[in-house]
Amino acid sequence: xxxxxxxxxxxxxxxxxxxxxxxxxxxxxxxxxxxxxxxxxxxxxxxxxxxxxxxxxxxxxxxxxxxxxxxxxxxxxxxxxxxxxxxxxxxxxxx
Amino acid sequence: xxxxxxxxxxxxxxxxxxxxxxxxxxxxxxxxxxxxxxxxxxxxxxxxxxxxxxxxxxxxxxxxxxxxxxxxxxxxxxxxxxxxxxxxxxxxxxxxxxxxxxxxxxxxxxxxxxxxxxxxxxxxxxxxxxxxxxxxxxxxxxxxxxxxxxxxxxxxxxxxxxxxxxxxxxxxxxxxxxxxxxxxxxxxxxxxxxxxxxxxxxxxxxxxxxxxxxxxxxxxxxxxxxxxxxxxxxxxxxxxxxxxxxxxxxxxxxxxxxxxxxxxxxxxxxxxxxxxxxxxxxxxxxxxxxxxxxxxxxxxxxxxxxxxxxxxxxxxxxxxxxxxxxxxxxxxxxxxxxxxxxxxxxxxxxxxxxxxxxxxxxxxxxxxxxxxxxxxxxxxxxxxxxxxxxxxxxxxxxxxxxxxxxxxxxxxxxxxxxxxxxxxxxxxxxxxxxxxxxxxxxxxxxxxxxxxxxxxxxxxxxxxxxxxxxxxxxxxxxxxxxxx
Numbered sequence: 001x002x003x004x005x006x007x008x009x010x011x012x013x014x015x016x017x018x019x020x021x022x023x024x025x026x027x028x029x030x031x032x033x034x035x036x037x038x039x040x041x042x043x044x045x046x047x048x049x050x051x052x053x054x055x056x057x058x059x060x061x062x063x064x065x066x067x068x069x070x071x072x073x074x075x076x077x078x079x080x081x082x083x084x085x086x087x088x089x090x091x092x093x094x095x
Numbered sequence: 096x097x098x099x100x101x102x103x104x105x106x107x108x109x110x111x112x113x114x115x116x117x118x119x120x121x122x123x124x125x126x127x128x129x130x131x132x133x134x135x136x137x138x139x140x141x142x143x144x145x146x147x148x149x150x151x152x153x154x155x156x157x158x159x160x161x162x163x164x165x166x167x168x169x170x171x172x173x174x175x176x177x178x179x180x181x182x183x184x185x186x187x188x189x190x191x192x193x194x195x196x197x198x199x200x201x202x203x204x205x206x207x208x209x210x211x212x213x214x215x216x217x218x219x220x221x222x223x224x225x226x227x228x229x230x231x232x233x234x235x236x237x238x239x240x241x242x243x244x245x246x247x248x249x250x251x252x253x254x255x256x257x258x259x260x261x262x263x264x265x266x267x268x269x270x271x272x273x274x275x276x277x278x279x280x281x282x283x284x285x286x287x288x289x290x291x292x293x294x295x296x297x298x299x300x301x302x303x304x305x306x307x308x309x310x311x312x313x314x315x316x317x318x319x320x321x322x323x324x325x326x327x328x329x330x331x332x333x334x335x336x337x338x339x340x341x342x343x344x345x346x347x348x349x350x351x352x353x354x355x356x357x358x359x360x361x362x363x364x365x366x367x368x369x370x371x372x373x374x375x376x377x378x379x380x381x382x383x384x385x386x387x388x389x390x391x392x393x394x395x396x397x398x399x400x401x402x403x404x405x406x407x408x409x410x411x412x413x414x415x416x417x418x419x420x421x422x423x424x425x426x427x428x429x430x431x432x433x434x435x436x437x438x439x440x441x442x443x444x445x446x447x448x449x450x451x452x453x454x455x456x457x458x459x460x461x462x463x464x465x466x467x468x469x470x471x472x473x474x475x476x477x478x479x480x481x482x483x484x485x486x487x488x489x490x491x492x493x494x495x496x497x498x499x500x501x502x503x504x505x506x507x508x509x510x511x512x513x514x515x516x517x518x519x520x521x522x523x524x525x526x527x528x529x530x531x532x533x534x535x536x537x538x539x540x541x542x543x544x545x546x547x548x549x550x551x552x553x554x555x556x557x558x559x560x561x562x563x564x565x566x567x568x569x570x571x572x573x574x575x576x577x578x579x
Contacts, residue, residue: 051475
């Protein structure tokens, strides 16, 4: 299946990834190749086969809803690109 | 001493023949001298290693030591290490310092193991050659023009180059077993859920599993014992008894039924690899094992299913790298969208972007059923093939990878060619089964691996078979030239 340049741009926007103009053709070609590979799955009839989301279909283990972690906000924010007063800073989103 | 296995080092530490500090200093010197040729390490933690070695020596003196106390090892740079860089091979995480240890790191440290450093790897574990690392490719000690395999390529090369007796790795589609095979060492991917994923940077959460690399199966047994077990911090980790993996190593394999899947010996398998693997199977047969031909009819669909499921889960997991809370942020973002897009565009490498784009496409509106839904159905068919085969036999055996190590750059421009290197390994990930690779000879000077796949939680049996094989062969005792 051939992926067009404008589809690459649309997917890249969904994924919030900047792709340079001169790289788009290469991604279109690579994605087309990967989708060709993936489409081999069409050979097999999977009608009625239950999708397998987990290696042995186990249910997620649950735990009591208790506080188990201490507040380490300062530690976690120590590596953030920009913080102030315990908040993560980003460019203004509301004028 | 750098040629010795974990088991031999452990014995020497307990008899006082050497100290952990002496060993650690020697290996750090070796890393300084030899790693410029391999680029297998991203970070060397010399100062911490010496302190940990001294503490281990103290435990050895006071009789509080276990089998891993004082044993030096290297962690793949996907495991978070408190205060030490965890880059995952990416520019995105170059500035990242985790404020906590991964469970694997913590458990091995508590057992007294000494971390020498962090191993290079394919970026976010996406790759089969270790060429996608932001920190440069790793070279194969057996041939510096060859790739070591990936994504745990730094771990495999470091162990093969005798820079450490053991290393940790992770395996989403073959990332422990394939580099182990291509670099001539042993590697074990345990059953999904056997080892905690807490603090391990996530790639594809329904497939990811951590495991050890070392030069002998005996060593893998010791390391797995130190890594495995329930962890409340990973809801997919399993509450299943951790056996003494060393205990079963010497069991007889007389009468063991080894299934040989016809699909592992089809088109695309290198002739030398085929003959090395067949010779290895004959060795096991000579020990009394029975070879049984089995079939995994949907095996050829494992690769396409994998290349939907893994990228889809990756596109979701890697959404967290957005330039806001940690990691790389682009310069002077003009808007929040610009911040996201440029931080990700500049911070992530080509292969990672490619997979995120594939995954985003596969999960986008209108395509979900055709791709992700279909892939999950195919995944069940593949898993059922393994289940059926393992009802007839005790373990499955075949090649780990269809070719020996390829040249650096040889497949870098063709993602689909690169993906074929994992064609025999990713089935075990889809099914969640344990798999092991053990050195089985050479082709034109480059190593070949024999892969063993077992039933759920049957790691002890894989280790037993591999150990028996290593008792009868000396491939693992051969040393790459220049790394004696």
